[in-house]
Amino acid sequence: xxxxxxxxxxxxxxxxxxxxxxxxxxxxxxxxxxxxxxxxxxxxxxxxxxxxxxxxxxxxxxxxxxxxxxxxxxxxxxxxxxxxxxxxxxxxxxxxxxxxxxxxxxxxxxxxxxxxxxxxxxxxxxxxxxxxxxxxxxxxxxxxxxxxxxxxxxxxxxxxxxxxxxxxxxxxxxxxxxxxxxxxxxxxxxxxxxxxxxxxxxxxxxxxxxxxxxxxxxxxxxxxxxxxxxxxxxxxxxxxxxxxxxxxxxxxxxxxxxxxxxxxxxxxxxxxxxxxxxxxxxxxxxxxxxxxxxxxxxxxxxxxxxxxxxxxxxxxxxxxxxxxxxxxxxxxxxxxxxxxxxxxxxxxxxxxxxxxxxxxxxxxxxxxxxxxxxxxxxxxxxxxxxx
Amino acid sequence: xxxxxxxxxxxxxxxxxxxxxxxxxxxxxxxxxxxxxxxxxxxxxxxxxxxxxxxxxxxxxxxxxxxxxxxxxxxxxxxxxxxxxxxxxxxxxxxxxxxxxxxxxxxxxxxxxxxxxxxxxxxxxxxxxxxxxxxxxx
Numbered sequence: 001x002x003x004x005x006x007x008x009x010x011x012x013x014x015x016x017x018x019x020x021x022x023x024x025x026x027x028x029x030x031x032x033x034x035x036x037x038x039x040x041x042x043x044x045x046x047x048x049x050x051x052x053x054x055x056x057x058x059x060x061x062x063x064x065x066x067x068x069x070x071x072x073x074x075x076x077x078x079x080x081x082x083x084x085x086x087x088x089x090x091x092x093x094x095x096x097x098x099x100x101x102x103x104x105x106x107x108x109x110x111x112x113x114x115x116x117x118x119x120x121x122x123x124x125x126x127x128x129x130x131x132x133x134x135x136x137x138x139x140x141x142x143x144x145x146x147x148x149x150x151x152x153x154x155x156x157x158x159x160x161x162x163x164x165x166x167x168x169x170x171x172x173x174x175x176x177x178x179x180x181x182x183x184x185x186x187x188x189x190x191x192x193x194x195x196x197x198x199x200x201x202x203x204x205x206x207x208x209x210x211x212x213x214x215x216x217x218x219x220x221x222x223x224x225x226x227x228x229x230x231x232x233x234x235x236x237x238x239x240x241x242x243x244x245x246x247x248x249x250x251x252x253x254x255x256x257x258x259x260x261x262x263x264x265x266x267x268x269x270x271x272x273x274x275x276x277x278x279x280x281x282x283x284x285x286x287x288x289x290x291x292x293x294x295x296x297x298x299x300x301x302x303x304x305x306x307x308x309x310x311x312x313x314x315x316x317x318x319x320x321x322x323x324x325x326x327x328x329x330x331x332x333x334x335x336x337x338x339x340x341x342x343x344x345x346x347x348x349x350x351x352x353x354x355x356x357x358x359x360x361x362x363x364x365x366x367x368x369x370x371x372x373x374x375x376x377x378x379x380x381x382x383x384x385x386x387x
Numbered sequence: 388x389x390x391x392x393x394x395x396x397x398x399x400x401x402x403x404x405x406x407x408x409x410x411x412x413x414x415x416x417x418x419x420x421x422x423x424x425x426x427x428x429x430x431x432x433x434x435x436x437x438x439x440x441x442x443x444x445x446x447x448x449x450x451x452x453x454x455x456x457x458x459x460x461x462x463x464x465x466x467x468x469x470x471x472x473x474x475x476x477x478x479x480x481x482x483x484x485x486x487x488x489x490x491x492x493x494x495x496x497x498x499x500x501x502x503x504x505x506x507x508x509x510x511x512x513x514x515x516x517x518x519x520x521x522x523x524x525x
Contacts, residue, residue, distance in 0.1 A: 048474065048476075049476075050515065171512075175478045175481050175482075175513060176478075176481060176482050176509065176512065176513045177481075178481075178482065183481045183482065184481075185478070185481050260474055260516055261516070262515035262516060263515055263516075263517065264515055265512040265513060270515070272474055272476070272515070272516075324492075326490075326492075336480075336481070338477050338478065338479075338480040338481030339476065339477040339478075339490075340476055340477070340478055341476065342474045342475045342476040342477070342495075343475070343477075343490070343495035344474075344475035344494070344495040344496050345474055345475060345476075347495060
């Protein structure tokens, strides 16, 4: 019906009709999918959630005398320096050697994006071409060369809702779970969540431009553990899950409005990452997916007191509308449900992306290659695996 | 001048047989609201009260409580919410039993109602950004 280049022409001309995912859900309910598909060109999405698989490549520039850094710490947080002389990769969940779980790689990344200087401490064994053996410096983003986030797994398509059936409190990456199923947590922005809106990845692929922590970033690859699939319920409704994205973007253009460090009690450090994807409304089929509301999007409830690869599923199908109501029914018990994903920030991202597309500042992209839909899931067999 | 103080009372099973809160209210002319109560006759339990009244009346009431052998603690700590640091994720609402912390269903923004807070401090640990802290009350 429409092509991406036609939509981009409209964006350039300032005549594209752009709605957020929440707005398109309302419009489709009032006017029908057919009318909506005709009228709307772009739908913007957003999510702001802890995404552990995040980190930054940093290049410090060369010092005099030269050093080939073999050990790098930033504000006492170790980075991986097993790269060329002054390159490193700082993982978001790496903990400070002096402050433990109160400060980690994510905080260094946030401090840098906030414009602060961080303390660089580097060690080396010294070589003929790189004789220096140690270096201390204060560095900020503007002092360095290329600094880009490269997050191997972001924007999880869907995620389970967590409860704890044991008789003790547990502290998980899904937050504090009270004993005897006294609460539930969930971590998806529902109808605003990017990959739930194009569940078969028709328009997203390698090279897709995305809103990434305030900058324009790109899909670099399929995310790690990207296993796209769906569950089909008895009534034929499908619930998609499993797709993930590897994202890349310039840290120097990011804003702490859209990326923040997170301390998850007794679990460790993570990073709230803000991602928004604009979707072209190519045809009615895609528009129907984009128009799915919280009452048509589902997840399952899992028991996090069982730390196994496949946790017991206590309820196969729960809608985001129910979770969003603040109460969820599990095993006949009504319990409070709380999000880990900021709906406020997710909405802010979808609105900001809408503004940028309307202004012609953000154009849509034709992916350079499709993401694979047939990935195989492997598990790790430890030497002490029980037979 | 009117004062307000939050206290936590812990009752033994024997304590539960006396009309203790009734005595506090009638003898000392205090206005009280029960913020949290979990008491059963066989096990005893705990109660968090907000007392408002003249300073002298509150002091006398606390002395009365001690004299009656009821374990009492003044909740001198308060939870502070910094909305500039908050990202409105809602993680704290998972552990807030009194619903002092709530997400607005329309704006999706967090709100904190200090009057409902029983200073259990669960939210302080649950907050990923350090937006909730405990302080000594003024």
